[in-house]
Amino acid sequence: MTRYFVSDTGILTDQTGAVASYANISDTRLHVPHLAPHILTLTLPKGDTVNIVVYYSSHCWTRTYDTEEHAGYMKIMDGSRPRAFCHDRYAGSAVLPDLLANLSQNRLYLTPSDRNYGTYNATAILEDGTAYTAFFTLKSKKGRFDGIRHKLRLYVESAHHRPQPENGQKVSVAVIVSKALKGEKVRYSRH
Numbered sequence: 001m002t003r004y005f006v007s008d009t010g011i012l013t014d015q016t017g018a019v020a021s022y023a024n025i026s027d028t029r030l031h032v033p034h035l036a037p038h039i040l041t042l043t044l045p046k047g048d049t050v051n052i053v054v055y056y057s058s059h060c061w062t063r064t065y066d067t068e069e070h071a072g073y074m075k076i077m078d079g080s081r082p083r084a085f086c087h088d089r090y091a092g093s094a095v096l097p098d099l100l101a102n103l104s105q106n107r108l109y110l111t112p113s114d115r116n117y118g119t120y121n122a123t124a125i126l127e128d129g130t131a132y133t134a135f136f137t138l139k140s141k142k143g144r145f146d147g148i149r150h151k152l153r154l155y156v157e158s159a160h161h162r163p164q165p166e167n168g169q170k171v172s173v174a175v176i177v178s179k180a181l182k183g184e185k186v187r188y189s190r191h
Contacts, residue, residue, distance in 0.1 A: 006032050006061070010074075010085035024075045027058035027083070034094055035060060039148045040101060044174045050181070051150040053143065054100060058083055059158035060134075061090040089160050092132055096159050099134055103173045110169040110176075110186050111135070117176060117186075130161040138180045152180050 004012040004020055012020045012030070035056040043049050062076050062083035075082040099106065111118045118135045134156050141153035171186055179186050 001029060003029055003031050006030050006085070006090075008087075008090055010087070010090070012074075022074055024077055024082075026077050027062075030058065030076065032056070032061055032090075032093070034097065037145065038097070039145055039150060040154065042103065042173065042177065044177060050152060050177055051148055052138070052152040052154050053141065053145045053150045054097075054154045054156070056093075056096070056156045057158060060093045060096060060156055060160075062086055063089060092161060093159055095132060096134060096156065099132065099159075100136075100154070100156070108171055108173055108176070110171045117171070130163055132159065133162040134159040138176055140180055140183045152177065 002014055002020075004014055004025070006012060012022070012025070014020055037053060037055050040052045040054050041049055042052065058076055058078050062078075063086040065073075065075055065082035065084045070084040073084055076085065077083070109118050117138065118133055135158045136154055136156045138152055138154050140151065142149075142151055144150070169186075169189060176186055
């Protein structure tokens with residue numbers, strides 16, 4: 001199966017640089033270089049380190065496909081859900097690996113959804129009052145990636161600019177990591 005590189009303009013190219021076009025394509029066939037899977041090593045407050053393998057969803061650089069607005073555009077299929085390339089999300093996602101690398105320095109919230117944590121980078125608030133936000137899950141998952149052992153898997157389900165502040169329960173990275181290592185999640189408590 002041929003994998004295609006996605007440029008910052010949404011153009012697909014193969015490994016030789018040849019341009020490809022499709023009416024529909026699975027997001028599993030696409031590669032966004034700055035969002036390639038990687039190992040993230042976090043140092044916890046007591047000095048312990050934990051290796052986490054990080055994967056990114058196509059929702060970090062696409063948006064919901066609107067049949068009228070995106071007529072004639074390529075459908076990027078996330079399973080059975082059609083998505084459309086989004087210039088703003090693609091451009092914003094350039095900071096995503098750094099945002100995750102600095103999780104302990106950013107505000108971290110547990111969202112009311114039972115599956116997401118959201119991290120809000122308070123230092124990147126824009127003039128319009130938005131901040132870049134990543135929604136992710138963190139689970140126990142031992143294995144090797146690029147020869148490095150890891151104990152957890154962080155999956156970024158979506159990332160984009162959002163109004164701030166959002167509702168959520170503040171939580172520390174140490175708490176979510178320690179819970180994930182035990183195969184547990186932090187419970188959201190409604191106030």
